[in-house]
Structures are given as structure tokens and as C-alpha cells.
Amino acid sequence: MTASAITPPTVPPIFSSGRPRNRLSRYTNLLAKAACTLSALLALSVLFLILGFVLYRGVGGLSLNLFTKLPGPVGSPIGMENCIIGTIILIAISSAIGVPVGMLCGIYLAEYSRGGFFAHTVRLLVDVIAGTPSIVVGVLGYELIVVPTGHFSGWAGGAALAFLMCPIVARTTEDMLKLVPKAYREGSIGVGASKSQTLFRVVLPAARAGIITGLMLAIARVAGETAPLLFTALGNDQLVVNPSQPFPSLTLEIFKYATSAEDQWRQQAWAGMLVLVSIIVLLSAAVRYTTRRTTHAR
Amino acid sequence: MTTAPALPPALPDERFSAVPRTRSRLRRITLILLDKITFGAAFGGVLVMFGLLGLVLWILLKYAWPAITHFGLRFLATTQWDPVNDKFGALPMIYGTAVSSVIALLLAVPVSVGTAIFITRIAPKWLAGPVSFLVELLAAIPSLAYGLWGALVMVPWLQNHGEPALQSLLEHVKIIPLGQNADHSMSYFPANLVAGGAYGSDLLAGGLILALMIIPIITAISRDVLHTVPRDLEDGAYGLGATWWQVTRIALAYSKVGIFGAVILGLARAVGETMAVVMVIGNTNQISGSLFGGAQTMAGLLANEFLEADHALYYSALVYVALILLVSTLLMNTAARLLLARLSRPRTR
Numbered sequence: 102m103t104a105s106a107i108t109p110p111t112v113p114p115i116f117s118s119g120r121p122r123n124r125l126s127r128y129t130n131l132l133a134k135a136a137c138t139l140s141a142l143l144a145l146s147v148l149f150l151i152l153g154f155v156l157y158r159g160v161g162g163l164s165l166n167l168f169t170k171l172p173g174p175v176g177s178p179i180g181m182e183n184c185i186i187g188t189i190i191l192i193a194i195s196s197a198i199g200v201p202v203g204m205l206c207g208i209y210l211a212e213y214s215r216g217g218f219f220a221h222t223v224r225l226l227v228d229v230i231a232g233t234p235s236i237v238v239g240v241l242g243y244e245l246i247v248v249p250t251g252h253f254s255g256w257a258g259g260a261a262l263a264f265l266m267c268p269i270v271a272r273t274t275e276d277m278l279k280l281v282p283k284a285y286r287e288g289s290i291g292v293g294a295s296k297s298q299t300l301f302r303v304v305l306p307a308a309r310a311g312i313i314t315g316l317m318l319a320i321a322r323v324a325g326e327t328a329p330l331l332f333t334a335l336g337n338d339q340l341v342v343n344p345s346q347p348f349p350s351l352t353l354e355i356f357k358y359a360t361s362a363e364d365q366w367r368q369q370a371w372a373g374m375l376v377l378v379s380i381i382v383l384l385s386a387a388v389r390y391t392t393r394r395t396t397h398a399r
Numbered sequence: 400m401t402t403a404p405a406l407p408p409a410l411p412d413e414r415f416s417a418v419p420r421t422r423s424r425l426r427r428i429t430l431i432l433l434d435k436i437t438f439g440a441a442f443g444g445v446l447v448m449f450g451l452l453g454l455v456l457w458i459l460l461k462y463a464w465p466a467i468t469h470f471g472l473r474f475l476a477t478t479q480w481d482p483v484n485d486k487f488g489a490l491p492m493i494y495g496t497a498v499s500s501v502i503a504l505l506l507a508v509p510v511s512v513g514t515a516i517f518i519t520r521i522a523p524k525w526l527a528g529p530v531s532f533l534v535e536l537l538a539a540i541p542s543l544a545y546g547l548w549g550a551l552v553m554v555p556w557l558q559n560h561g562e563p564a565l566q567s568l569l570e571h572v573k574i575i576p577l578g579q580n581a582d583h584s585m586s587y588f589p590a591n592l593v594a595g596g597a598y599g600s601d602l603l604a605g606g607l608i609l610a611l612m613i614i615p616i617i618t619a620i621s622r623d624v625l626h627t628v629p630r631d632l633e634d635g636a637y638g639l640g641a642t643w644w645q646v647t648r649i650a651l652a653y654s655k656v657g658i659f660g661a662v663i664l665g666l667a668r669a670v671g672e673t674m675a676v677v678m679v680i681g682n683t684n685q686i687s688g689s690l691f692g693g694a695q696t697m698a699g700l701l702a703n704e705f706l707e708a709d710h711a712l713y714y715s716a717l718v719y720v721a722l723i724l725l726v727s728t729l730l731m732n733t734a735a736r737l738l739l740a741r742l743s744r745p746r747t748r
Contacts, residue, residue, distance in 0.1 A: 133644045140513025148537045205444025232732035234671030295430040297437040325541020328673040
């Protein structure tokens with residue numbers, strides 16, 4: 102068989118960039134692209150629809166009273182001062198418990214585990230715990246803290262939120278520590294530092310921005326939780342700072358107002374939601390801004 | 400000629416430590432001790448994680464035990480939820496959870512996968528980033544915001560416009576032949592998918608709001624999965640003259656396991672969701688063959704009745720429901736994570 106007997110096949114252009122040559126494929130292509138673009142538009146419109154309504158309905162109820170007055174009967178000037186303070190205290194309690202535990206777990210996964218079966222199991226476990234239905238966490242808090250102590254309390258609410266916070270903090274800490282180049286650790290060990298010195302003086306400072314980012318995300322997530330607080334913090338119309346009493350939270354108050362039939366209360370619900378959503382959106386935007394800057398710097 | 404300074408004698412653990420032997424004995428002991436404490440603390444964090452899962456399972460099992468021994472597995476198939484006569488069955492709640500979640504998946508999966516394809520394969524770089532961010536922002540919005548919007552905006556709209564329109568459209572379609580009789584028994588009869596009054600708070604509303612909530616999750620993970628499709632595969636397909644759509648189908652086929660994992664993750668989220676659903680689904684413990692029937696989910700039942708349980712068996716039955724909810728989401732999350740983890744490991748051929 103000679104080489105000349107082989108006729109070269111008609112080669113399609115190598116970098117056709119997927120532009121179809123027959124009409125049917127062209128229409129299929131166009132249709133598929135249009136469908137995907139449309140679904141992206143749909144997904145984004147959901148965001149703008151919800152944010153838009155929160156803004157539109159919430160702005161009307163936004164006043165100084167919201168931050169300086171307590172909840173009260175319909176018709177009187179009412180606010181959510183105690184709830185805003187309550188949410189901040191609840192976040193502080195949950196961070197005090199959840200951040201150390203989560204960070205330690207993340208440090209173990211990034212710095213000490215050798216990527217074997219155990220590490221995979223722990224990672225899976227952390228992910229699975231992160232998926233625990235929040236209402237079940239509320240039930241747990243009720244049985245572990247509310248029943249033994251005999252009353253609903255901010256401690257119980259904070260502990261329930263901490264349960265949800267731990268896995269988020271653990272995974273983000275791990276991810277951020279893994280972004281620190283291995284050479285940092287080797288260099289540190291090389292000049293005679295111990296493992297813990299390397300961790301505290303080199304690796305953690307290098308990952309600081311990222312870890313703070315992760316903490317902010319965890320706080321944003323926890324700040325919007327309602328279900329775990331239903332059976333633990335319960336809510337309170339008074340201004341309380343002592344967490345061993347039934348404790349107010351922004352989310353609980355919004356839920357109460359949203360399910361009422363009073364227009365003024367519904368208005369309060371929208372205004373409260375506007376405050377909550379603004380905090381969360383600001384945190385998320387700040388996170389995006391900082392992470393973008395650090396990745397550019399690298 | 401210089402001689403190296405004599406090194407102090409080795410400490411018991413020194414072979415495994417990074418602490419060099421050029422320091423004083425006390426300093427070395429301190430450093431090695433600190434290393435051990437740090438490791439111990441980090442490992443302690445891991446143990447706490449294991450402890451949390453063990454704790455929640457043990458506590459729920461402990462308090463649900465009276466109901467488990469009393470009702471057994473029949474609890475899952477009993478349609479009655481009657482606290483007054485101490486007759487408890489979780490089937491209406493399981494049905495409500497399952498149907499609302501399935502509606503959510505049917506609506507959310509096409510949109511999510513489409514959006515993921517848009518981000519990874521259609522949008523120019525300057526657009527893909529912001530769209531990605533906005534989708535993640537959607538995931539960060541608290542479920543209470545979805546619930547508030549659902550209850551005060553979507554439900555009235557469904558009641559006045561959406562559902563009457565749907566009703567006139569689907570009036571004569573009889574699909575779901577399963578319904579609950581007045582005496583709580585189940586029977587098959589030709590049911591109308593859109594039977595009953597259009598009140599807005601119903602299975603359809605629950606499914607819709609859940610769909611909105613799981614779109615960002617499924618989208619974000621599908622996007623990550625689609626990003627892992629090897630460039631060679633696409634180039635090869637393009638080189639053979641494949642069209643954009645054909646290459647996209649190849650990419651989807653390549654990442655189908657991961658997308659399946661993303662879908663299960665979304666399902667787990669829908670099943671475990673409380674606040675958004677409880678505000679729109681009607682909260683009636685019944686099985687309705689109609690999309691316009693009120694329903695109840697397991698999480699919603701807990702939110703509504705947990706603090707009202709006034710006797711032991713009632714309380715225990717509610718914890719039993721919580722246990723079913725926990726175990727089912729644990730199983731789904733584990734399955735999804737295993738599917739997704741298999742992808743991130745290097746593939747062997």
C-alpha cells in the first residue's frame with residue numbers, strides 16, 4: 102500500500118470554536134445558549150426581587166425609633182432596640198464558643214492531618230454537621246440547656262448558634278491556611294522555629310485576612326438564623342443584657358411581626374429585615390472586596 | 400580551626416520535633432511542650448466536632464425513645480397526627496416535606512444548571528465574576544427573608560393571580576390519584592392537581608420558595624464542578640468539529656456525578672429548611688393530592704408544636720420527627736459529599 106493511495110480526509114477547521122455549519126445545529130446552539138442565559142437572568146431576578154422588596158417596603162418603616170424604642174402595642178411608636186442589642190450579644194456568645202472550636206478543628210485539618218482516611222472522615226463530618234437542619238439544633242439546645250436550667254435563655258440561644266458556626270469556621274480556616282505557601286512553613290522550620298511557633302508567628306498571620314473573612318461570613322450566616330432560637334432564646338420584649346433570661350433577637354421579632362395581621366407590625370418586620378439584610382450584604386461585599394485584593398496581591 | 404559547639408543531649412521526643420538542639424534545655428522543653436499543647440488543642444477541636452454529632456444523635460434518640468418503642472416504624476406510615484388522643488404518625492409531614500422538596504428540585508435544577516453553564520461557558524470574564532458573586536449573595540440571604548417575602552408578597556400574588564390562572568389552565572388535568580379521606584385513611588381517587596380554593600399558602604407556595612432557596616446552592620456547586628472539566632476534552636471535541644452545544648453536553652456528561660451531588664445537597668437543604676417554608680405552606684397536618692392543599696413539613700411541625708407539647712408522648716413523638724429529619728439530612732449530605740469528594744481527588748484511569 103502506497104502513501105499516495107490514501108486520500109487526505111476533508112479536515113474540519115481545528116479551532117472551529119463550536120460554530121455549527123448546518124442550520125439545525127445553529128438553531129439548537131442558539132436555543133441552548135438562550136435558555137442558559139435566561140436561567141441566569143431568572144436566578145438574578147430572584148435576588149433583585151427579594152432585595153428590592155426588602156428595600157422598598159423596609160425604607161418606609163426605617164426611623165430613629167427602630168433603634169431607640171422597645172417593641173410595644175400597635176399604635177404606639179415602637180422599635181427594635183432590644184432585638185438589635187440582643188442579636189449582637191447572641192453573636193458574641195456564639196462566636197466566643199464557635200470560633201475557637203472551629204478554628205482549632207480547621208488548624209488540625211490544614212496543619213496536622215496527613216490527608217489519610219482520618220482526615221477525610223473529619224472533613225466529611227464537618228461538612229455533614231454544617232448540613233444539620235437548624236431546627237434540630239434548636240431542639241438540642243432546648244433539651245441540653247433550657248430543660249436542665251429550667252428557663253429559656255440567651256446562653257442556650259448562643260450555644261445553638263455556636264453549633265452552626267463551628268463547621269463553617271472550621272472549613273474556612275482550613276481553606277485559608279492551605280492558601281499559605283508551603284515554603285513559609287519550611288522556611289520557618291529551617292531557621293529553627295518550632296512547629297507551634299511556625300503556626301502562631303508565620304502561618305496564622307499570613308492567613309489572617311482570609312480567616313477574618315471566613316469569620317465574617319460565619320457571623321453573617323448565624324445572624325440570620327431564626328429556627329435554632331425558637332426553642333432556646335424564645336424572644337423578649339424588654340431590653341435585657343443578662344443572657345440568663347429569655348432573650349430577644351432581631352430574627353425572632355421579625356418572625357413574630359411577619360406572621361401578625363397588623364399593618365404596623367408587618368411594616369416593622371420589613372424594616373427589621375432591611376437592617377438585617379443590609380448587615381449581611383455589607384459583610385458579604387466586604388468579604389469579596391478583601392479576598393479579591395489579597396488574591397491580586399499574590 | 401573552629402569546632403561546632405557541643406550539642407546538648409537529646410530529649411526523649413526530639414527525633415520527631417522541629418525544635419533544634421542548639422537551644423538551652425529549658426527552652427527546648429518549653430517549645431516541645433508548646434508543640435504538644437497546640438497539637439492537643441487542635442485535635443481537641445476535632446474531638447468536639449465528633450462530640451457534637453454524637454451528642455445530637457444521642458440526645459434525640461434518648462428523648463424520642465418512648466415514641467420509638469410505642470409506635471415503632473409504623474410511625475412513618477401512619478397518617479394521623481392527633482395529640483388529643485395520643486395517636487401520632489409522621490406520614491403527612493413526610494409527604495409534605497417530600498412533595499415540596501420535589502417541586503423545588505423540579506423547578507430549581509434546570510435553572511441552576513443553566514445558570515452554572517452560563518457562568519462557566521457563556522458569560523465573558525467580566526460578567527462571570529459578578530454573576531457568580533450575586534448568586535453567592537443569594538445564598539447568604541437568611542431564610543427568614545425568603546419567608547417574609549414569600550408570606551407577604553408571593554402568597555398574596557399566588558392567591559389573587561397565580562393560582563387562579565394555573566387553575567383555569569390545569570382544571571381538567573387529573574394526575575395525582577392519592578388522597579386522604581375524612582377518617583384519615585388513604586385511598587385512590589381521581590384527584591385534581593389544582594383542586595380546592597386558591598388560598599396561596601399551600602404545597603405549591605412551599606415548593607416555590609424552596610426552589611428559590613436552593614437555586615444558589617446547586618448553582619454554586621455545579622459551577623465549581625463544571626470548572627473541573629479538563630480543557631483537553633473540550634479542545635478535542637471542538638477539534639472534531641463539535642458545536643458549542645455538543646461540547647456542553649460532553650462537559651455535562653463528564654460532570655454528571657458532581658451535579659448529582661449538588662442536587663442532593665440542594666435536596667438536603669430543602670428538606671431541612673424551616674423558616675421560609677413554615678411561613679408559606681399553610682401548616683396543616685394533612686395529605687393533599689392537590690397542589691393547592693395546605694401541608695406541613697417535618698421542620699415546620701417542630702416549629703409550630705414543639706413548645707406546645709403538653710404531655711410526654713406528644714413531646715417524644717415530636718423528637719422522633721426531629722430524629723427522622725436529622726437522619727435523613729445526614730444521609731443525604733453524606734452521600735452528596737462522598738460523590739463530590741470523589742471528583743476532587745485525582746482521577747485514575
